[in-house]
Amino acid sequence: MVKIAVDMMGGDNAPGIVLEAVEKAINDFKDLEIILFGDEKQYTLNHERIEFRHCSEKIEMEDEPVRAIKRKKDSSMVRMAEAVKSGEADGCVSAGNTGALMSAGLFIVGRIKGVARPALVVTLPTIDGKGFVFLDVGANADAKPEHLLQYAQLGNIYAQKIRGIQQPKISLLNIGTEPAKGNALTKKTYQLLKDEATIRFNGNIEAKTLMEGDTDVVVTDGYTGNMVLKNIEGTAKSIGKMLKGTLLANLKNKLAAAILKKDISKFAKKLDYAEYGGSVLLGLDGTVVKAHGSSNARAFYSAIRQAKIAGDEQIVKIMRETVGSDNE
Amino acid sequence: MVKIAVDMMGGDNAPGIVLEAVEKAINDFKDLEIILFGDEKQYTLNHERIEFRHCSEKIEMEDEPVRAIKRKKDSSMVRMAEAVKSGEADGCVSAGNTGALMSAGLFIVGRIKGVARPALVVTLPTIDGKGFVFLDVGANADAKPEHLLQYAQLGNIYAQKIRGIQQPKISLLNIGTEPAKGNALTKKTYQLLKDEATIRFNGNIEAKTLMEGDTDVVVTDGYTGNMVLKNIEGTAKSIGKMLKGTLLANLKNKLAAAILKKDISKFAKKLDYAEYGGSVLLGLDGTVVKAHGSSNARAFYSAIRQAKIAGDEQIVKIMRETVGSDNE
Numbered sequence: 001m002v003k004i005a006v007d008m009m010g011g012d013n014a015p016g017i018v019l020e021a022v023e024k025a026i027n028d029f030k031d032l033e034i035i036l037f038g039d040e041k042q043y044t045l046n047h048e049r050i051e052f053r054h055c056s057e058k059i060e061m062e063d064e065p066v067r068a069i070k071r072k073k074d075s076s077m078v079r080m081a082e083a084v085k086s087g088e089a090d091g092c093v094s095a096g097n098t099g100a101l102m103s104a105g106l107f108i109v110g111r112i113k114g115v116a117r118p119a120l121v122v123t124l125p126t127i128d129g130k131g132f133v134f135l136d137v138g139a140n141a142d143a144k145p146e147h148l149l150q151y152a153q154l155g156n157i158y159a160q161k162i163r164g165i166q167q168p169k170i171s172l173l174n175i176g177t178e179p180a181k182g183n184a185l186t187k188k189t190y191q192l193l194k195d196e197a198t199i200r201f202n203g204n205i206e207a208k209t210l211m212e213g214d215t216d217v218v219v220t221d222g223y224t225g226n227m228v229l230k231n232i233e234g235t236a237k238s239i240g241k242m243l244k245g246t247l248l249a250n251l252k253n254k255l256a257a258a259i260l261k262k263d264i265s266k267f268a269k270k271l272d273y274a275e276y277g278g279s280v281l282l283g284l285d286g287t288v289v290k291a292h293g294s295s296n297a298r299a300f301y302s303a304i305r306q307a308k309i310a311g312d313e314q315i316v317k318i319m320r321e322t323v324g325s326d327n328e
Numbered sequence: 329m330v331k332i333a334v335d336m337m338g339g340d341n342a343p344g345i346v347l348e349a350v351e352k353a354i355n356d357f358k359d360l361e362i363i364l365f366g367d368e369k370q371y372t373l374n375h376e377r378i379e380f381r382h383c384s385e386k387i388e389m390e391d392e393p394v395r396a397i398k399r400k401k402d403s404s405m406v407r408m409a410e411a412v413k414s415g416e417a418d419g420c421v422s423a424g425n426t427g428a429l430m431s432a433g434l435f436i437v438g439r440i441k442g443v444a445r446p447a448l449v450v451t452l453p454t455i456d457g458k459g460f461v462f463l464d465v466g467a468n469a470d471a472k473p474e475h476l477l478q479y480a481q482l483g484n485i486y487a488q489k490i491r492g493i494q495q496p497k498i499s500l501l502n503i504g505t506e507p508a509k510g511n512a513l514t515k516k517t518y519q520l521l522k523d524e525a526t527i528r529f530n531g532n533i534e535a536k537t538l539m540e541g542d543t544d545v546v547v548t549d550g551y552t553g554n555m556v557l558k559n560i561e562g563t564a565k566s567i568g569k570m571l572k573g574t575l576l577a578n579l580k581n582k583l584a585a586a587i588l589k590k591d592i593s594k595f596a597k598k599l600d601y602a603e604y605g606g607s608v609l610l611g612l613d614g615t616v617v618k619a620h621g622s623s624n625a626r627a628f629y630s631a632i633r634q635a636k637i638a639g640d641e642q643i644v645k646i647m648r649e650t651v652g653s654d655n656e
Contacts, residue, residue, distance in 0.1 A: 014527065037469040085656040127566050141511035167389060174556040175466065183469035183551040208562030223554060226503040227535045231556050234536030238455050243571070243600065245593045253591060263574045296413035314543045317452065 001031050002311035004087035008038025009058040009076040010096020012294050015042045021300035037076035065099030068082030080106035084286035085151040090311035093303045095295045105281045105288040114325025118283035119151045125271050126213035133159045133217045138226035153323045154282040156199045157219040161313035167200050168216035174204035278303035329423050330361050330639035333417035336366025337386040337404040338424020340622050343370045349628035359407035365404035393427030411434035412614035418639035419615030421631045423623045433609045435617040442653025445480045446611035454541035461545045466554035473516040479583045481544040481651045482610040489641035496529050502532035606631035
């Protein structure tokens with residue numbers, strides 16, 4: 001049995017999509033228990049494996065993260081994180097304010113002893129539909145080579161346990177494939193990764209080949225990772241806009257577009273990283289999954305499933321033993 | 329009259345496309361003179377405003393840059409750069425080995441006195457077709473806030489003189505729009521740019537909105553700039569592949585694709601940054617334009633025109649007076 005704490009109040013479409021996702025998850029997984037935190041007036045479910053707890057407060061998208069976590073003690077997000085801290089829940093899921101959730105992770109759940117910096121990880125799409133694990137996408141803007149080494153170790157476990165890849169290929173994001181390429185950070189990190197026996201280091205990878213599916217885990221600092229993540233998102237969106245403009249330019253094109261519509265939306269879906277579940281703050285002493293703010297029920301369901309698998313696979317325990325100071 | 333030195337031997341399609349581009353440029357611009365460096369056996373033109381100079385060597389794409397520049401003294405690239413250094417030519421254009429051209433720029437042409445680091449600048453496409461000036465895209469992987477300030481000043485002049493924008497909006501590439509966002513480098517740079525009276529600073533810009541056309545110049549360090557440049561390229565390419573796969577998936581789609589073909593290639597062209605000319609190494613004491621290695625004649629022609637405009641507008645002289653130490 002795995003127990004997941006869920007924030008009913010976070011995200012653009014809460015609590016509707018959260019309730020829908022929780023209901024589906026609880027029906028699909030017979031070994032799942034959920035503790036749901038939110039406003040009792042909006043709670044509509046009733047299931048023996050769902051425990052509902054009323055919260056009088058809610059963290060808003062525009063709240064200043066650290067402040068919100070410290071002040072709104074009875075918010076659904078804070079109480080959800082406390083359930084993980086206390087050991088009551090194995091992990092938690094929220095679609096709320098990203099900064100606040102990271103703060104809740106850091107200040108309430110806390111780091112694994114020996115992990116210097118937690119990292120935010122996402123799974124990004126590739127052309128072949130396989131995807132790759134990408135971290136850090138923004139937990140820490142500045143990072144040192146030793147931090148990137150730990151990200152590689154955390155990402156390695158994540159890819160093994162959550163994505164089922166036995167010996168994940170780990171790559172370092174860089175501006176060239178040769179070992180001597182890059183800035184001071186990537187040059188030093190290359191050496192550390194090359195010398196690390198516990199991972200299968202596959203060398204540097206360039207941003208232009210990320211989507212080609214040649215690797216399983218890509219490691220970078222939070223500034224670069226966030227930059228690249230938003231850049232992929234923005235480029236895809238801009239191209240989508242231009243494509244749409246072309247398809248609707250005249251009657252002739254509109255007719256052709258009608259024929260293609262279904263297939264084009266299928267391929268657009270392939271690019272949608274919400275399909276791959278939420279992002280996870282790795283290196284914390286408990287699983288914290290962030291579902292996209294604009295999640296629909298299916299995306300939020302994926303995020304719950306992700307937290308459940310992390311619980312099943314005991315990834316926090318493994319990280320504690322292999323990356324944290326329990327390893328020394 | 330502007331005199332441009334041209335490397336006939338650089339790039340995947342040399343010397344064919346170079347000769348074609350030179351011929352068109354010399355016919356289009358009556359106030360242009362060209363000194364062409366290359367193998368006399370392959371020189372086919374004859375024009376009173378083209379001076380041909382034979383070179384016995386050629387720098388290859390796989391040559392180690394600094395070494396090649398130091399050893400291949402009679403290569404077309406080295407001799408072209410020397411023509412700029414001596415003042416014979418106002419600027420130069422090559423589609424050859426990028427690293428070697430940067431080295432030739434640094435070691436032969438040399439920096440403007442007072443410019444700490446030259447920056448590589450490109451013009452990137454936007455949805456509205458206007459484009460924006462982006463630097464540094466890889467001249468220096470590591471940069472300090474003062475370097476980024478100089479990049480902003482150089483980019484400002486470039487946007488004014490080459491792109492004809494009177495008061496260019498200058499933005500700092502960052503992982504959030506708020507002033508306090510980013511890594512140590514961008515936080516400090518934000519303050520420097522905000523306090524600089526000679527530019528119109530427009531705040532931070534995120535990688536996801538780059539293509540929306542809201543700004544004229546985007547400043548970043550060479551590591552991030554190169555990363556984003558390659559990422560845009562790679563994402564566009566991957567989406568193109570997926571789109572192509574969809575369009576050719578079955579007979580029905582192929583028919584629809586046939587209708588759309590012309591318009592889709594039109595919009596793909598909008599995304600092709602070769603259309604905007606070459607990249608320029610700014611901050612050197614002479615104009616050095618790098619045409620894309622796979623340039624066709626039209627792209628190489630654009631690069632020559634770019635060097636010519638830089639000559640007409642005397643941008644090196646202006647940079648010397650406003651950014652270099654002549655300004656003090």
